[in-house]
Amino acid sequence: MNRAKTLAAASVLLVVAGGAVAAQAHAAEQSSVPVANPGVTEKLDRGLIAMRTPKGNFLSWRQLTGDAATYAVYRDGARIATSGVTNFTDVGAPAGATYTVGSGVGTLAAGDPVQTFATSQDVPIQIPAGGTTPDGVAYTYSANDASVGDLDGDGQWEIVLKWDPSNAKDNSQSGYTGNVFIDAYELNGTRLWRIDLGRNIRAGAHYTQFQVYDYDGDGKSEVAMKTADGTKDGGGTVIGSSSADYRNSSGYILTGPEFLTVFSGQTGRALDTENYVPARGTVSSWGDSYGNRVDRFLAGTAYVTGSYPSIIMARGYYTRSVIAAWDFRNGALTRRWTFDSSSSTNGSAWTGQGNHQLSIADVDADGRDEILYGAMAVDDNGNGLWVNGQGHGDAYHVGDLIPGRAGLEVFKVDESTTKLAAWMADARTGSIIWSNASCGCDNGRGVSADIYAGSPGAESWSSAVSGLFNTGGGNIGRKPGSANFVIWWDGDGQRELLDGTHIDKYGTGGDTRLLTASGVHSNNGTKATPSLQADILGDWREEAIWPTSDNTKLRIYSTTDSTSISRPSLMQDRMYREAVAWQNTAYNQPPHPSFAIG
DSSP states (O other): OOHHHHHHHTTOEEEEGGGOEEEEOOBSOOBOOOOSSTTOOOOBOOOOEEEEETTEEEEEOOOOTTOOSOEEEEETTEEEEEESSSEEEEETOOTTOEEEEEEBSSSOOSBOOEEOBOSOOOEEOOOOOOEEOTTSOEEOEEEEEEEEEOSSSSSSOEEEEEEEETTOOOTTSOSOOOOOEEEEEOTTSOEEEEEEOOTTSOOSTTTOOOEEEOOSSSSSOEEEEEEETTOBOTTSOBOSOSSOOOBOTTSOBOSSOEEEEEEETTTOOEEEEEEOSSOOOSGGGGTOSSSSGGGOEEEEEEOSSSSSOEEEEEEOSSSOOEEEEEEEETTEEEEEEEEETTSTTTOGGGTTOOOSSOEEEOTTSSSSOEEEOSSEEEOTTSSEEEEOSOOOOSOEEEEOOSTTSSSOEEEEEOOOTTSOSEEEEETTTOOEEEEEOOOSSOOOOEEEEOOOTTSSSOEEEETTEEEEEOTTSOBOSOOOSOOSEEEOOSSSSSOEEEETTEEEEOOTTOOEEEEEOSSBOOBSGGGOBOSEEEOOSSSSSOEEEEEBTTSSEEEEEEOOOOOSOOOOOGGGSHHHHHHHHHTTSSSOOOOOOSSOOO
């Protein structure tokens, strides 16, 4: 491990509930033991964070697969406690103390001590310069969606961040947009590289879905996304033609080549570029002639072989849906299979069944992942698995939502006024378990998660249906005040409500505010999502990352609540790790693991 880098990273702070501040912590211990889901071998360091609270210093760290049952806690080099859980409050400790946590009760583990900080500091980011469109409209930039990956193989996460111009468009809107930029940052704010996607990639939530994952098994994450003529990689090399301009007078890009490129996570340089599958072909064959439905893209990462991850790239869901699985091995992209809803082996039943997002899960417990794609699912071999005909929707949740029932479940809301308003189904078969009758409207938002300890398993609710529903579809009372993200934040096994720039605790009589983030903004308009929600630091509970209001920093929030629950980092669960990878896809959704905690 690079000591200079680690010490620099230790100065990165996290703003936490109550205004306390935490330092990023990195111990030298690492683990490469495969986790319960076959194929996941990413290594993680201890991820220790030390945060100042009114009681003293709150410590939180990762449990790694294969850990001993106890941890030795050291302050300023001297052992002060043995903990059986992955958090500890050093009551009355000085603000300037430094800490190390080792696995087991033996000698002090090698690693740099982590200092506790009492003032706020964020992850600096570098805003791109604005510009002017061909029709003379000026634009600026704001930080948008983010992902994480171990880009350099040191066991620490780096952040990959998308910059959107102020004139980014929904596909249904005409007009030119500025270029999209993708940056990579160390947690100390060091920028590793910048990719300029160029004039031939339009800006908006449905155009650029970037995947960050270690696809070739070298211990370093790659970055994969759709590119075009004029894309400039992190080393300044242009893909294709640097002068080509395929924008029409309405700002749409409906001609010209389209590519899939894998970039080095360490340098940002293009490693391999292939033609994007599927090609756009005839624009009108996707549902309209002006360019709305043809450029609806989704992306994910799936272990379709069971042994290593593949890149999932998809196009279309209102009518035709095409999903392609790509392997990146030995420096080259190879297409493994392609599912096409319009092929002769599928047929009209598969048309128009996709969502504004997808999910990845091993729904048949054979060690290989399936692609959950709205009201349909595609098997690990690229064949259609099931379709239930409920059509397109805007929100989607896949997980162990009914713990007392074998397997995983899907909760989905529907846009069609003639379909069910919302439904819960078996993720392996698509068979509906319970449903809400049609509301005669577009039911635009919905969530399924365990937010209430008074009812076992996940509770489900949606924007157009009154009430909160239990695992059997029974209405158990007041629905939450938001239908957006959910996050593990306090010390119990239930998730809290994350909406806009705040976190609330559900209660039958009303929601209770736990955190109001300061000086930050949410992303994606009315979707009001963070740049990223993931378990990236400390114990199994999750962090939320928002850009500051001036887009000069990313602000990471972590909890200082104690918990008696100890379990391995959520990022060591394959389904959760894949969910963090696809979280930035189109209408962002929160990540779910393959198991139930509460």
